[in-house]
Amino acid sequence: MSAMFELDFMRNALLAALFVGLAAPMVGIFLVQRRLSLIGDGLGHVALAGVAIGIATDRAPVLTALVTAALGAVVIELLRARGRTSGDLALAMLFYGGIAAGVVIINRSEGAQTGNLTSFLFGSIATTTRGELVTFAVLSAVIVGVTLVLRPRLFAVAGDEEYARASGLPVLALNILLAVLTAVTVVVAMRVIGLLLISALMIVPNAAAQQLSGSFRAANLWAVVLGVLSSVGGVVVSYQLDTASGGTIVLIAIALFVVAMVVGHVVRLVARRRHLRAERHAHEHGPGCGHEAVPHGDHVDYLHDGHRHAAHEGHYDEHSDHPPPAEGPDQDARHEQEVTR
Amino acid sequence: MSAPAPPVVELRGAAFGYRGRPVVSDVDLTVRRGEVVAVLGPNGSGKTTLVKGLLGLSEHLSGQVEVLGTPLARLPDRTRIGYVPQRHTLVGGVRATVAEVVATGLLARRPWYRPATRADREAVLAAVEAAGLADRARFDVETLSGGQQRRVLIARALVARPDVLLMDEPTAGVDRASQDVLTSVLRRLADAGTTMAIVTHELSALRGVVDRIVEVDTGHVTFDGTPEGYAVHQGALARSSGRTAAR
Structure with missing residues (x-):
């Protein structure tokens, strides 16, 4: 294990994985929220054309990929904002055009050799240079900083675009910003994961986080934890087992998703079985409902016939330590306390 | 004068x-x-x-x-007009709490670089309470009934203290029991002097409010x-x- 850290290229690889694992889920959560999970794939295709241009013109492929993907992102958002049905077709043209142009340009400059192409499609972490690593570090810091500061606004626009517009938020600008952040993430991740698998690290940790959390804040944290775990873990495992890093990272992310799904399910099941349930009733407690409100920790209980009712999903939980005993058989049926502890 | x-x-x-x-x-x-x-x-x-x-x-x-x-x-300042849209999903494909959704109603009031203040958080709780959801502020909105979700949107519109509330079909697709709670929330707002314009099909649900x-x-x-x-x-x-x- 320690031998791994003595290798220069492995240190670079682990750092690059850390950057990607942090940044990708932070952008990805808004794509999941907007149900645009596949847009990262599309921008990966566009970035390939940029890589090809870089190789053909002897410029840094990271830089040309960044410019091309960002331009593609702006075009996509402008097409979407126009809201015509042809927007969907225009997206397809852009995505297929990107990958086709990439292949043609690279073949023109390198003949039948497509080794270079494969390294971008599937990632080739070992070839990451020191200079590229610095670029990735700066870009990741920008992504993390921008998403942290603008998180409430990005959340509002992705959740309800119409309301955001009515309340005066700059919806188009925020949408373009998110698309450009996605493009930058694609470029940061292309060396580590590869352009074909890039979207996975933006989407899968978020899908897993949704299983484990009940708030946007918690989901954000979980996604970053799972993202870093997948990307860094994937690089370590791929070194030990001598497997492709990109594919390994994505398989680990999916394995974590399955674990999260099972854990989330079990937790919900246990929670449902062990809580004390008060009666289901048509009445909904609220201010001025006639029942006394009692502050209880972070919420409010309502006193109802000696029971302390706390809202939980479609019913009320019993929150008093010693609920009054049911009096008669019909009372019993009415209160139907499920005390299964 | x-x-x-x-x-x-x-x-x-x-x-x-x-x-x-x-x-x-x-x-x-x-x-x-x-x-x-x-x-x-x-x-x-x-x-x-x-x-x-x-x-x-x-x-x-x-x-x-x-x-x-x-x-x-x-x-x-567009937030002087509060908007309650007709919505089936509140936040898209992710989880979020009632308070998180309501807090988005305040965003347009402050510059992009400024985080929420204590006063903002208090305003969110007050709006959630006015919509009769105080005991559910930290609930995942997906676990709420249709009528309660409608009240989350009312709280989001109220949080910036607008001069007028515009509502699109607030009672549509809401079951009877929740409709009664919804109507009592609207009545409370009306009694407090809130100016409202309510687009609706069901005048009967708003009897005594309009x-x-x-x-x-x-x-x-x-x-x-x-x-x-x-x-x-x-x-x-x-x-x-x-x-x-x-x-």
Whole structure:
């Protein structure tokens, strides 16, 4: 294990994985929220054309990929904002055009050799240079900083675009910003994961986080934890087992998703079985409902016939330590306390 | 004596529509502070387009539109108009709590770089309480009933303390029991002097809350008056159509 850290290229690889694992889920959560999970794939295709241009013109492929993907992102958002049905077709043209142009340009400059192409499609972490690593570090810091500061606004626009517009938020600008952040993430991740698998690290940790959390804040944290775990873990495992890093990272992310799904399910099941349930009733407690409100920790209980009712999903939980005993058989049926502890 | 405050909403010969084509036109309408106006009309009559026009969501094509004495296009703070849309999902494909959704109602009030203050968080809790959801502030919105979700949207509109609330079908698709709670929330707001314009199909759910009715049909205002006057108007309409049919 320690031998791994003595290798220069492995240190670079682990750092690059850390950057990607942090940044990708932070952008990805808004794509999941907007149900645009596949847009990262599309921008990966566009970035390939940029890589090809870089190789053909002897410029840094990271830089040309960044410019091309960002331009593609702006075009996509402008097409979407126009809201015509042809927007969907225009997206397809852009995505297929990107990958086709990439292949043609690279073949023109390198003949039948497509080794270079494969390294971008599937990632080739070992070839990451020191200079590229610095670029990735700066870009990741920008992504993390921008998403942290603008998180409430990005959340509002992705959740309800119409309301955001009515309340005066700059919806188009925020949408373009998110698309450009996605493009930058694609470029940061292309060396580590590869352009074909890039979207996975933006989407899968978020899908897993949704299983484990009940708030946007918690989901954000979980996604970053799972993202870093997948990307860094994937690089370590791929070194030990001598497997492709990109594919390994994505398989680990999916394995974590399955674990999260099972854990989330079990937790919900246990929670449902062990809580004390008060009666289901048509009445909904609220201010001025006639029942006394009692502050209880972070919420409010309502006193109802000696029971302390706390809202939980479609019913009320019993929150008093010693609920009054049911009096008669019909009372019993009415209160139907499920005390299964 | 000071000059009377300008009406909350004032339309004169206004037309709204989409892509340059009017859906409602020649609308004259004045909503004064504290009034609760129901906007009625069949599907496709233009009532939603009218309300969206006041929010800048449909195009303002002609006539005058003033909100709080300022022409709509020059209104600097849009959160002075609270909007409660008709929605089936509240946050898209992710989980979020009631408080997180309601807090988005305050964003347009502060610059992009400034995080939420303590006063902001207190305003969120106050709005959640006004919508009767105080005991559910930290719930995942997906676990709420349709009626409770509608009240989350009302809280989001209330949190910025708007001068007027515009609601699109707040009672549609909500079961009876939640409708009663919803109506009592609206009544509480009305009693507190909140100015509201409510687009609706179901006048019966808003009985006792509404003090004025505006009917829109085929792109024009066809009635504007009290609920009592509206009953007379409908009776007259029924009689005249009955006579036409009999002929």
